[in-house]
């Protein structure tokens with residue numbers, strides 16, 4: 680039986696995509712090609728990156744499919760981006776905090 684070979688080195692497989700870095704509030708986190716910003720944050724142990732307007736409750740990923748707007752985040756200076764839909768990119772700068780959109784669905 681041939682020895683186990685990692686999939687990225689198996690003959691005929693394309694090169695395994697390399698991880699890259701982005702920053703979250705000045706902290707470096709790692710992401711892999713194909714991950715959303717939200718997935719990269721959660722993998723880095725960050726589960727909340729803003730608070731609700733009314734009660735200041737923490738919010739991060741909820742639906743994960745772009746419907747609830749709980750995951751709003753500032754990406755490269757652009758506020759109110761849905762972290763679950765924005766693909767992570769090398770060198771991206773993410774900022775937490777209150778965003779300007781009136782979309783705290785679970786507080787209505």
Ligand code: FES
Pocket residue numbers: 739740741742743744745746747748749750751761762763764
């Ligand atoms: S988690 Fe619901 S819109 Fe992003």
